[in-house]
Amino acid sequence: MELLPIFLDLNGKPCLVIGGGTTAARKVGSLLRSGAAVTLVSPTLCETLERKAEVGEFRYVARCFEPQDLPGNRLIIAATDEGETNRHIAQLANALDIPVNVVDDPEACTFLLPSIVDRSPVTVAISTGKASPVLARLLRTRLESLIPAGYGRLAEFSGRYRHRVKTRFTDQRDRRRFWDRVLQGAVAERVFAGQFEEAEAIIEQELAPDALDQDMGEVYLVGAGPGDPDLLTFRALRLMQQADVVVYDRLVAAPILEMTRRDARRIYVGKQRNHHAMRQEEINRLLADLAKDGFRVLRLKGGDPFIFGRGGEEIDTLAAEGIPFQVIPGITAASGCAAYAGIPLTHRDHAQSVTFVTGHLKDGSIDLNWPALAQPNQTVVFYMGLVGLPIIVERLMAHGVPAEMPIALVEQGTTHMQRVYTGTLATIGDIVTAAQPQPPTLVIVGEVVKLRDKLNWFSPPDEPVQGATVPIL
Numbered sequence: 001m002e003l004l005p006i007f008l009d010l011n012g013k014p015c016l017v018i019g020g021g022t023t024a025a026r027k028v029g030s031l032l033r034s035g036a037a038v039t040l041v042s043p044t045l046c047e048t049l050e051r052k053a054e055v056g057e058f059r060y061v062a063r064c065f066e067p068q069d070l071p072g073n074r075l076i077i078a079a080t081d082e083g084e085t086n087r088h089i090a091q092l093a094n095a096l097d098i099p100v101n102v103v104d105d106p107e108a109c110t111f112l113l114p115s116i117v118d119r120s121p122v123t124v125a126i127s128t129g130k131a132s133p134v135l136a137r138l139l140r141t142r143l144e145s146l147i148p149a150g151y152g153r154l155a156e157f158s159g160r161y162r163h164r165v166k167t168r169f170t171d172q173r174d175r176r177r178f179w180d181r182v183l184q185g186a187v188a189e190r191v192f193a194g195q196f197e198e199a200e201a202i203i204e205q206e207l208a209p210d211a212l213d214q215d216m217g218e219v220y221l222v223g224a225g226p227g228d229p230d231l232l233t234f235r236a237l238r239l240m241q242q243a244d245v246v247v248y249d250r251l252v253a254a255p256i257l258e259m260t261r262r263d264a265r266r267i268y269v270g271k272q273r274n275h276h277a278m279r280q281e282e283i284n285r286l287l288a289d290l291a292k293d294g295f296r297v298l299r300l301k302g303g304d305p306f307i308f309g310r311g312g313e314e315i316d317t318l319a320a321e322g323i324p325f326q327v328i329p330g331i332t333a334a335s336g337c338a339a340y341a342g343i344p345l346t347h348r349d350h351a352q353s354v355t356f357v358t359g360h361l362k363d364g365s366i367d368l369n370w371p372a373l374a375q376p377n378q379t380v381v382f383y384m385g386l387v388g389l390p391i392i393v394e395r396l397m398a399h400g401v402p403a404e405m406p407i408a409l410v411e412q413g414t415t416h417m418q419r420v421y422t423g424t425l426a427t428i429g430d431i432v433t434a435a436q437p438q439p440p441t442l443v444i445v446g447e448v449v450k451l452r453d454k455l456n457w458f459s460p461p462d463e464p465v466q467g468a469t470v471p472i473l
């Protein structure tokens with residue numbers, strides 16, 4: 001190891017920054033966040049520093065640096081825009097044995113400021129030694145996306161129980177098992193969601209002398225988006241990697257399923273038109289029973305669980321039986337397909353509203369509010385509208401929508417199999433007969449469809465691309 005990573009307690013300690021530009025401002029920001037008492041010496045200040053100086057966030061000395069500024073400081077940062085001055089400061093600091101950082105001059109530094117992922121009190125510091133600060137920043141960006149924003153809160157929350165847990169579990173292994181459960185289970189999820197009282201109730205229950213070994217599990221109702229795994233949310237991904245059982249639908253793309261925990265049990269409950277692997281009531285029951293058996297259950301659904309996904313019905317049973325659950329939104333097919341087809345769903349000149357409707361009702365009919373759907377200046381998106389398309393077209397025209405109204409069908413949207421068919425209400429029937437699109441297909445009706453000619457950006461590759469886009473089978 002070229003350098004030793006350490007975390008310094010600078011709270012209230014004097015630190016000196018020399019220079020008044022934007023780089024100095026960043027360094028001052030880091031020092032202030034750690035509670036240091038900062039003095040800054042510079043004849044001029046950038047805007048950010050001026051604002052901070054005005055409210056007294058640091059002591060400002062408005063002149064050029066002088067050697068007597070150095071003694072008595074814990075750290076010195078040389079951030080003037082003159083390399084020679086910076087090196088001179090470094091030499092003086094070295095002579096006084098004060099650690100010094102010189103901006104853009106790693107050779108002159110006796111310490112480096114790492115790239116930081118700040119989830120205080122959790123702090124991740126990344127350094128590539130003196131080799132490549134840019135690489136450190138890239139790594140930081142990756143870690144930012146992996147570490148939920150709530151980790152700081154979780155650390156603080158667990159800190160409050162540290163002593164009690166030590167007393168309650170004298171065996172180190174028991175203690176570790178307890179913390180594993182807390183930091184990866186229902187308590188952590190409650191803290192991330194800001195539900196501190198619920199988190200406290202669970203941890204108190206687990207700390208009770210007569211606590212049962214068998215915990216209540218939990219259900220995560222997660223939207224997997226329309227197909228492209230890159231469209232998952234961070235939260236969805238985290239819960240996918242922690243659930244013990246995965247209950248999934250037909251519309252969940254294979255690479256997304258692959259991102260769930262390797263050793264998780266997978267249960268397929270997919271629904272196809274006229275063929276249901278499991279009835280809805282059975283799915284509701286299954287989720288509740290698995291959670292009662294103590295499992296963390298991932299209910300993974302295509303798109304968004306609350307948009308034509310029967311997510312409401314599934315959590316209804318859970319709520320009635322007092323089973324903890326959380327709902328993680330996903331990108332719904334309308335947003336995903338429209339974006340990947342280059343069709344903005346609203347547009348100042350063409351559509352002031354957008355309506356999502358189902359083209360398939362429980363009893364097989366399509367009994368919709370046609371007069372409302374036929375109004376101009378709107379976009380209407382039909383989910384499950386492929387089979388009923390002839391009726392949809394006929395009803396819209398019967399209610400006054402012109403035969404030239406543009407319409408798009410997006411098949412396998414956002415995947416490498418995406419196909420988009422555009423036409424008008426008058427022509428789409430022949431297009432469907434010729435092209436035979438298959439489910440899942442989304443139907444978009446409105447003037448906005450015309451914008452695709454100009455705004456289309458996504459061209460699916462001819463061959464499957466590793467991971468990102470595969471068909472939903």
Ligand SMILES: C[S@@+](CC[C@H](N)C(=O)[O-])C[C@H]1O[C@@H](n2cnc3c(N)ncnc32)[C@H](O)[C@@H]1O
Pocket residue numbers: 226227251301302303304305306307308309331332333334337382383384385410411412413414415439440441442443472
């Ligand atoms: C039962 S609904 C589920 C909708 C889902 N909950 C959502 O928010 O996207 C299924 C319908 O969504 C549409 N759909 C879902 N994913 C799609 C995709 N990748 N491409 C095209 N249409 C899709 C199709 O119209 C399909 O018949």
